[in-house]
Amino acid sequence: xxxxxxxxxxxVPREPxxxxxxxxxxxxxxxxxxxxxWVFLLTELMLFGALLSSYTAHRVLYPExxxxxxxxxxxxxxxINTVVLIGSSLxxxxxxxxxxxxxxxxxxxxxxxxxxxxxxFMGIKAVEYWHHYRDGLMPGVVFTYxxxxxxxxELFFRFYFILTGIHAIHLSIGIGVVTMMLILAWRGRFTADxxxxxxxxxxxxxxxxxxxxxLLPLLYLFGxx
Amino acid sequence: xxxxxxxxxxxxxxxxxxxxLTGTTIGLAFVPLGIWSTPVAxxxxxxxxxxxxxxxxxLRYGTATSRLAVLAGMFWLAIMLAGILDDVLTRGWLxxxxx
Numbered sequence: 455x456x457x458x459x460x461x462x463x464x465x466v467p468r469e470p471x472x473x474x475x476x477x478x479x480x481x482x483x484x485x486x487x488x489x490x491x492w493v494f495l496l497t498e499l500m501l502f503g504a505l506l507s508s509y510t511a512h513r514v515l516y517p518e519x520x521x522x523x524x525x526x527x528x529x530x531x532x533x534i535n536t537v538v539l540i541g542s543s544l545x546x547x548x549x550x551x552x553x554x555x556x557x558x559x560x561x562x563x564x565x566x567x568x569x570x571x572x573x574x575f576m577g578i579k580a581v582e583y584w585h586h587y588r589d590g591l592m593p594g595v596v597f598t599y600x601x602x603x604x605x606x607x608e609l610f611f612r613f614y615f616i617l618t619g620i621h622a623i624h625l626s627i628g629i630g631v632v633t634m635m636l637i638l639a640w641r642g643r644f645t646a647d648x649x650x651x652x653x654x655x656x657x658x659x660x661x662x663x664x665x666x667x668x669l670l671p672l673l674y675l676f677g678x679x
Numbered sequence: 680x681x682x683x684x685x686x687x688x689x690x691x692x693x694x695x696x697x698x699x700l701t702g703t704t705i706g707l708a709f710v711p712l713g714i715w716s717t718p719v720a721x722x723x724x725x726x727x728x729x730x731x732x733x734x735x736x737x738l739r740y741g742t743a744t745s746r747l748a749v750l751a752g753m754f755w756l757a758i759m760l761a762g763i764l765d766d767v768l769t770r771g772w773l774x775x776x777x778x
Contacts, residue, residue: 511764529705540701
């Protein structure tokens, strides 16, 4: 029994794979880990929900300034980034599939693709931020927009930077975690029986994608027509 | 483990639908829909999010507790949004300054 317990604590899979000692079996352990991630994502929803509630209240109060601010965002770059992030969700889902079927090389390939697409998103986001800096639309750093709506536009850009900034921080963490998963997969830590970390990482990645799917219409799209 | 394995074909189908919906929402943004613009865009975003949650995040085959976490999240978010909107959207109704 003592030998079995040690094997369970070590993250190196032994045959047969053993659950941690507080669980009856691997399936229960998998269920609990997955549920834990869902509860964490629920708290994340509250974080973004609070920001979006505040955004909603101010947009209702200052509609003209928010429309004017939104018109200064580049829909093309925002649209490309949406496609990039949805693509990264596809590769992440395929990585989970590869993990479920115990296919190590495809797993590593899809994880690497997911990291690459995440970096492409960050690169495009950096280009956008550079454009805002160049155009003097970065409140607190350089804000040169003038006109009757200047204060409202500044408020819109504060929301824009807080929302996209916190989203970018989440994506950076996601890229870091997926990189760790790639290293673990390379070391052969995952098998068809034992791949819960990949599944849980996927849940987090998809959540970050969902946040962006709501940011696209709320920040980029509503000032166009 | 007896977890449900979703086929790559299903993932690719969902991916294609998500791309079509993204194109639709960006296209509709150029159509003057007036006050309906944002509700329409948010509805499309909600459909996209549901597809990701159901298929990519496996909730369709998930446990009851995972579904409960998602429902609880949406429930509390709805309370927060309703509580804020019933303030800012109804200001001015009584024609009393500051109310």
